Amino acid sequence: MLLIDCPFCGKRPEVEFRCGGEAHIARPANPFAVDDQAWGEHLFVRKNPRGLHAERWIHAHGCGRWFNAIRDTYTDRFVETYKAGERPSVDLSEARA
Amino acid sequence: MLEARNLARRVAPLVAEAPVVLERASVHTLPAHARFSLRARDVSGVETLDHPIGRTWLSEKRFAARLGPDEWLLGAPESDGDLLQQGIERALSSRFFSLVDISHRNVAIEISGPAAAEALNAGCPLDLSEAAFPNGSATRTLLGKAEIVLARPSAAPVYRVECWRSFATYAHGFLIEAASSASFR
Amino acid sequence: MAQTYRLPTGGRIDRSKPIRFTFDGRTIEGFAGDTVASALLANGIHLTGRSFKYHRPRGILTHGSDEPSALLSVDRGPGRIDPNNRATVVEAREGLKAASQNRWPSLSFDVGAVNDLLSPVFVAGFYYKTFMWPRSFWDRVYEPVIRAAAGLGVAPQVPDADRYANRHAHCDVLVVGAGPAGLAAALAAAKTGKRVIVADEQPELGGSLLHETTTTIDGQSAEAWRAAAIAELDAQENVILLPRTTAFGYYNHNHIAMTERVTDHRADAPKTAPRERLWQVRAGEVVLATGAHERPLVFADNDRPGVMLAESVRVFVNRYGVLPGRKIVFATSAVSAYAAAADVKAAGVDVTLVDLRPEIECGAEVERLQALGVEVLTGHTVVGTKGRMRVEGLIVAPVTNGEIGARRVISCDCVGMSGGWTPAVHLFSQSRGKLAYDEGLDAFVPGASAQAERSAGAAKGLYDLMDCLASGFAAGAEAAGSTEVRTFSATPTPVGFKPVRALPTDANPAKVRAFVDFQNDVTAKDLKLAMREGFESIEHVKRYTTTGMATDQGKTSNMNALGIVSESLNRPLPSVGTTTFRPPYTPVTFGALVGPARDALFDPIRTTPIHDWAAEHGAKFENVALWRRAWFFPRPGEDQHAAVARECKAVRNGVGIFDASTLGKIEVVGPDAAEFMNRLYVNPWTKLGVGRCRYGLMLKEDGFILDDGVVARLADDRFHVTTTTGGAPRVLNHMEDYLQTEWPELNVFLTSTTEQWAVIAVQGPKAGETIQNLVSGIDLSNEAFPHMAVREGHICGTPCRLFRVSFTGDLGYEINVPSDYGRAVWEAVMEAGAPFGITPYGTETMHVLRAEKGYIIVGQETDGTVTPDDVGLAGMIAKAKPDFVGKRSLARPDLVASGRKQLVGLETADPGEVLDEGAQIVADPDQPIPMKMLGHVTSSYHSANCGRSIALALVEGGRALSGKTLHVTTPTGFTTVTVREPVFFDAEGGRINA
């Protein structure tokens, strides 16, 4: 069971959280401006990296806030967590594939 | 809401449950209480609310547990419910907030005794040690398969477990089972 | 004669507390402190069971949790019988009944032993090559026979009489293993004041110190040092000592799972005490002081009862005061066996020691042992054993430069063997630390850590007592953030061994059966066969031969198997790889993992404030998500059909009352509430007036229906949203997600009020008359309070939110009152409705009544692939809104394509025939299989009000098929239906406004 550092509550056990998948996928401001291909990708295509991954979590059985995390999907180690709307301090483009 | 106005009989979910007193941990149901869920973004300067997440402002009769950056569980004796509501409305009058009566949504159970924390840890994955969960702590968490708000209102080994009413039978049963297991060395 | 092999003195057993238990019906005497194994040995019993495949006689190999052979069924009373217990771990207790396994009719005469004669055929992987003809014989003949022969013990037959407990715990330092290294680590960590937990699988803490009789530490006996260390730890409040507790799993982020055996060893345990307790520890730092396992030697017929590990012989003598034999031969390539031989000799036993190593490599230990009167044969290999049910002799031969000399039989009744030591790196490996091969130690040792842990003592290959103590202390101090260093003085431990794989032999290699995995009957020959067949990765070898897959998970076999593979392939051992260690370290009862989550605590049963009333009035209940809802209210003599028919008619003709409390409720509050609702629902909300309600439909972003429910506007900035019962948590999550992450600029807050309100639906033409005298402050007239309106007022003096809504198509109200008043208000409404024949009804009647009106139920008419248009609700969609969740997806090609399934009504030709829900629909029942299916029946009931059966269905292009005939599957064939509009009752909708 992971130990997750909620930006509001500190380190808490995974069972209090729900994972919301890949982070920083912005909903297009005007969905009708994108074609079916792009809309399909928005809905379904995910990076799914082996390595650093920006993902969404909600401290559902805690403070109830959504936040983001950078986790290495190979080691399952969290590099950082940060509030929704903020950017991570690590550069994900350098993350190992 | 003032009880005097009500003609209908009130039936609490754990009304029939007698206190369970075991050697090292005891489980009691607590009487009805006025409670509100307060949601607000800005509470600066409001003494009863402006404290860290996970901490509780406590007076003799009322409490305000900060469960998150914008969420508080407020409590008062049944008869003080309207006053509490008015107080919050006054204090936050110029700001955006949501105040919702949840007096009947929540049920409180108390577990106390030297093994109270250990019993809670049968289902609650948090560190309840003196350093990690001192007097005045409160947080939403889990007890087995039920979500609860766990509060520690005093320095004594006494914990208040609040859950939604339909989970009360489960939470109560869980605590009794846990208290009896914890009592066994 | 009882306990003829018990030494007159010595050992840690309590001779003042004799106990009696049975083994295969025979009474065994022992003492408190015995394991079943030590007591059996004290009674001269070695034969304890039959092996998995060949049903060979097997005895006790080890003294601990790595035991692969001595597995017993243990009976501690009714509901307390379980198989596959290691005799070396089960503490003997009064009244326990142990039984051998995998034998029939008896342990000494086992019919299955015929397999042993067939062993030339039954080699590794033989079953992949045969049993294929005739095809049908696999299921009917071969497999049943194979299954019956395998499987060891018998599964419990009745529900468990025991309880189990769970405990989450936190500490700064967790020390796993309380041998010398672990105790030293704990002492160091405890001194810092940090929170320390010490867990050890044995009943007493101390590890190897429990059988050291001559060793001293810091000038005192090992036992005195051990006792002082434990006393010191026990006295500290920051330390929790957990004997009988096995750390079995090392999970992510220093989450360690351990089982504490609480009552199995106690005949006097209170009935309520948990049998086991699962500890889930979140540790800041972990010290792994898990010790090492001794390796068996691989030689012909090394599996005879009486052949044991050398150190185990020593443990039985020193710790339990038991002689495993009267004439014991040690066979070894490790110096540690000399200590065992010396201790056994001191106990008065005739001892011979055979060392594979040439004398020159054996050092001073040889002379020391000879001085005690022990015959020592260096440079000798073992080529076989004598005996069957018990070893009677060891066949040895000198070996010089690979040449085997003349054989010699040393008669004996016990063999102690040692092929060296393997650090127990299981937990380290589970923590995903990298193992490193140490050639000098011929073992994998902990390399780079992946988590906050460190190993100490024998677990990292340090076998000298002084080193163990020092490394333990250093690890404990470091884990606790201290830099304290301490040295210990202790009797030097002779260490070192020569790695051997299969022992050299002069026998025909095709005939030699030298066991590597004792439980799964895997021989060195099997491993070589696997390699000949191209299975070269150790994982392949393991899977093909099943070595290492037994209940000891390879603790005794893995290194020998690896070594043999490495040697045969002529590849360095690390390149063959080590198998991955997975939890659990030793098997863990399901009960411990389940803990209290049984019976009433398995899953919460959610009930409404009116539940008890319903139960008192004979309701039958159904499970809906976690809720238990009243299903129908049968009167005496009524079956479900009759009860539902009566309830349905009562609602249409008078008034019915229904507990709708389980509906999800969310209070949406804030100046941007209407905008938020606009973005989430397909419907428009801006113009919904205060005091008005609207049916809302919500989609997922993929365009499919997520949920529905009535929404009331209580104020400009306050909505009372309702959801389906099962959808309540999902909808709130969905809303929170968008609110927090997509539209944080909106000033809106959400609060679940599902359980704040009891909801009493009063439905039917007499609904208004029923409640009018109970309500105050609300004008119930049609003009003042029309359909789809909401008012706040009082009922029975209790504040309420009164909705004029209907899920029946008749006049209806939903009374929301604070939950604690639900039952009283319900009873008041029942009383007020009595003159109108008010009838309580359950979910089944609710379903029928809404189906009569063609109202959908999300999850029944929809299934996660259904759009608003599919169910005829496209009209709900606000045309003017540029966007809402799911709108874009509704324009995807397949969602606008023709031929989608659409909601229709179906009528059977026979009005009495009720279709099966889930039945499939075809145009032509005579077409060949596979048939083209047009859709399926989503809802189907007998409607008492329509006087016939009714059904709703999703049918391909269904709306254009009205009046057409289709065919629907039945349990025996097909039946004919006519497609129609999905409204069966009051199609004009007049009743709702009546």
Next chain:
Amino acid sequence: MRRFSFASLLSEALGGHQGWGRQWRAPDPKPSYDVVIIGGGGHGLATAYYLATVHGITNVAVLEKGWIGGGNTGRNTTIIRSNYLYDESAGIYEHALKLWEGLSQELNYNVMFSQRGVLMLAHNHHDDQSFKRHVYANRLNGIDNEWLSAEECKDFCPPLSISPDIRYPVLGGALQRRAGTARHDAVAWGYARGADARGVDIIQNCEVTGISRDASGKAIGVETTRGYIRAGRIGVVAAGNTSRVMAMADVRMPLESYPLQALVSEPVKPVFPCVVMSNAVHAYISQSDKGELVIGAGTDQYTSYSQQGGLHITTHTLDAICEIFPQFTRMRMLRSWGGIVDVTPDRSPIIGKTPVENLFVNCGWGTGGFKATPGSGHVFAHTLATGEPHKVNAPFTLDRFRTGRLIDEAAAAAVAH
């Protein structure tokens, strides 16, 4: 290929089994192949086998970064069934089931396909309706599936508790009698041996590190840890690692990889005669030929390549198992493990062409890939051989995530009201 039979076994027994040769060779990679298959699991090996046997294409390499069958093939709970709801899924799983029924004989390798029956328990009205929908749909598709009452469920699976007093009483169940289990490792080995005998090169310890494309964008070869290999066509069958491999050709996939856990008990004498699945309480269980209870746990909630999940997933599964089989609390968990499953948004596979010419993909089997192994390999071989999908895999396109034509079995079983 040396034929396996009781006679050959017996004759080898007389000679101490010295005469058995390798079941498959260990060749060095050639510079070029007609088809390169990335991934030596069951699906990849089956693909190679059918390329050789059905299509006569034998200049084929299967590249495996570890040892064959070491991924999900060797980590699953071996359940095989075909009683899926939608025509598309029923089509491919039934195609596979028919191949399973003759597989041991076809491969001359006993894969121990055991038609013990798979019983799916209904615990509420919604299950009842949903399973009947399946039963009827299967019947019209020619797939066996029948509805059993609770008592009939108990007769079929005696250890089952049908007490009305348990939390979610058993109301009935859907039984597919032709469904069952197989010996997972043997499937990989049997296909490997069969493919190898027909000339396919199975190359272990060979990790693909790049996919090379020509100026027109066409895939033309793979970079590997054992050198560059030219390829006429490339089939990616890399399960949990598909996203990574496809990224080498700049193709982004609608996939996420999750840890899936499973466990076995200590072995016991035959006690559990079939496979039981319960969606409502999230559990499935069978007993292996060795006697171990084989129990499937769930996936963790986050993506991961660690093949390790949390203990709470295991405990949750065992809660459910012990609720319907209360006598099993005294059984012991012997071994638990994790695999990485690649999951598509509709939990159905993607088998077919990709936007890159000559690059084909077979992935997204999620938690259900083992049962499809023969069918998946068979139709993917067709796709690789002809460049066009077989009619059975034609619906399982990558394009469906654009058009919305999803094949969502899980949504069809959505938990109700």
